[in-house]
Amino acid sequence: MNTVDPIAEVEAIVARARAAQNAFERDGSQLAYDRAAQAAAWAIMEPSRNRHLAELSVETTGLGNVPDKITKNHRKTLGLMRDIQHAQTYGILSDDPATGITEIARPMGVIGAVVPSTNPGATPANNIINALKCGNAIVVSPSPKGVPTCEVLLSYIYAEFDKLGIDRDLVQIIPGRGSKEKTQRLLEIADLIVVTGSQNNVKRAYTSGTPALAVGAGNVAVIVDETADLAAAAEKIKASKTFDNATSCSSENAAVVVDDIYDAFVTEMARTGGALIGDDSKIMSKLWVKGHLNPQAIAQDADKMIAALGLTDEVPADTAYIAVETSGIGPEHPLSGEKLSRVLSVYRAKDFDDAVRITRELQLHQGAGHSVGLHTHSQDRPLTLARAIPTSRIIVNQPHTFAAGGSFTNGMPFSLSMGCGSWGGNSIDTNLHWRHFMQTTKIVREIPANEPAVEDIFGDYWSEAGQ
Template sequence: MATALKTVQSSEAEEIAELVALSRAAQEQIAHYSQAQVDALIRAMVWAVAKPGVAEMIAQQTVDETQLGNYDGKYLKIFRKTRATLMDIIDDKSVGVIEEDPVRNIVKIAKPVGVIGALSPSTNPEATPVIKAISAVKGRNSIIVAPHPRAKLTNKLICDLMRAAIVKMGAPADIVLSIDIPSVEKTNELMRQCDRVLATGGSAMVTAAYSSGTPALGVGVGNAVITVDETADLDDAAEKIRLSKTLDLAASCSSDNAVILVDAIYDEMLAKLVGKGGLVLDDDQKAKLQGAIWVDGHINAKVVAQTPKFIGDYAGFAVPEGTQFFIVHETGAGPDHPFSGEKMTVTMAVYRAKDLDHAIDLTNRIQAYQGQGHSCGIYSRSDANIMKLAEATRTSRVMVNQPQSASNSGNLWNGMRQTFSLGCGSWGGNGTNNNITWRDLINETWVSKPLAVAKTLPSDEVLFGDVIAKLG
């Protein structure tokens, strides 16, 4: 038995080694491409998958294969998100000298990393391979995409379309490769053999990426917490929360998982959420829903990114026509309060806060359980309240008056970098807080020349000031 297992592992290691060799050979052919050549490539890659007719086909294929989310959400991602990402990076200089600092007399030169090993989740398999691929190629890298098994056909379709476009542009197809028959062992092997890992997926895979021995960019757990204060435009907030909560049936880890309403507007805002299709569950329904979402402490894949009716039928309670999402009352945070955690369904926990200070405390307690470092949001017309929440929460992104799941990874209405890979900093066990993009997938050579006038150390009196008097 042990010998057979070792043989299988050896075979998979050899398979990945062959892919990496192909990828590396292709990358070497574009390593010295000009900016114009690189940008033409990534335009072609996006057009190949996002042009009218093809985008619709990919959206339907994704829903049919994964049985997660809905057509409208998938279509928005492949048609619009890929375009927006391309637009976001197309004018960036990623070849040659990319930055000059005349004050420090430093010039920065971009160099490719090599082979990027990219993980693609089942929840966003339509746009993730495209966005990661153009970010890799923008830095003159090649990429190998390891899909979730639930989305392997979608991934192959998308990668094949990009490969065909790359060849038509005169470049080697193998700058984009996919693992067509994926497995955990192959993904782990890819992470060991590539030059940099770009990991988007479950916590187990991200942990494996960090443990692979290869430099890795990972993401943290999502569990967005949204505060609505007494200054907010409540109608606007209710509609944007609905949009965010229901986008692609909450497949995104950025979906509004907890909404905190301050006391002054609690009843009015809750009524507006109900008016937008929210169904407030009673204690019995809440208990049934809890049993449906979590099995042995883990989220039940059967209900992830499904319709309210499907989930209600599965859980055993009636769901009225027109219901778009569930609302469960919650007060605590932690494992004894599972609804305070990520739910991956059209379910939001609603909390009542005395005031903004209480809302901040709740946000930090909720995200200390799950989601710390990822994202939170606030609906408010008070800059003082917005900044107070931003300064007091352990989060990488605070989205203001915007639908969270459509905004924190970048959108046309904000200046956030377009991506599906959201670093969560040390709070989330990640090496970066960035919206990860091409700049994270290059090496930089710093050229340092002597200053025209050398720096001089100031006197002790200037440098240490009153510290001298206090310490002697």
């Protein structure tokens, strides 16, 4: 019986991708790149396909829920297409006589993309669209549970490609049920790596020897201060926390509530479906089983999660999420970390300064560099928080899940991958977007000399420090 060498299989896939990319670039145009991106986008946005991908995703991964997957597939893709619609990714980008530099857009080559099971449709689609927009080929390596959805997504993309005569080899998948060995080889031989998912994959990407764009872990904390619109804050936290059953890395994991309005905010949480549990040990004993998050609770609908936590008879029937009072932070206090479930830890702060302290400690424990939220009417406190917390994003008065990854009501690029800067061990501190999938060639011409006198540079320094 003949067996396929997994390494050779990956190398053959990348070779085909490289040949297709070379032709795509050689014969390229802005129109060709745009059409390929539009084909991939419509493959996931077409309503019947979108629904099937959402249903298949939930069925095969057991994570999230179908209506929210449909919304995510649609809005994330539509927002991305808005962002890139007028972006120039082909030809001469600039020609500056003053510097003598002409800048020309160039693709990266073959992108290797590692994508998670939490978003097995939307995340690869996002990466594929960005790659094609910039003239690249892309090879996707999904998590084992995400393979069926990725395979169907690619079949839809191929159907659109065939309408336009676009080479299918521009978008490929590592076949099989997922393999660390295959993924590792992809990381080694691609021209650029994009990784969203486990921190193990992120570390492997950064040590592969290939340029990598990888993102850190989320563990979002949101502060609710004494000036906030409590009803609006509760509504936004509920909408964000429960969306797609908290599969997003931008889902709130902790609320840090100032003492003056604590009781009033708990009332608003209850009104919007957040049931407060005072005994955190009761939650910890059920949410973690043998040191791991309980799979019966992770990314499940409210009723299933509540049953898994043994709370069916203890919370109202309309409970949408569990809010659990706690105070500990660190490795010995698992509620202070990411929970991937409809469970929100609630910390009581003496005042705003104390809330900043608690939030900083939460971020330093887990999720540094990702993002934090703030519900406030103060104009100054967002800046105070931005200077105090090791984070790349301060989301103000918005539902965090929808805002951090780009929204039609803010200016962040639409993305499912949020860079976390040096705080999170990442090379970028922005949302992963189309510009990361492109590089440039510079033509450099000689210009008249522009050499300053030494005193023009150091005159003010000498006047203060002396020569």
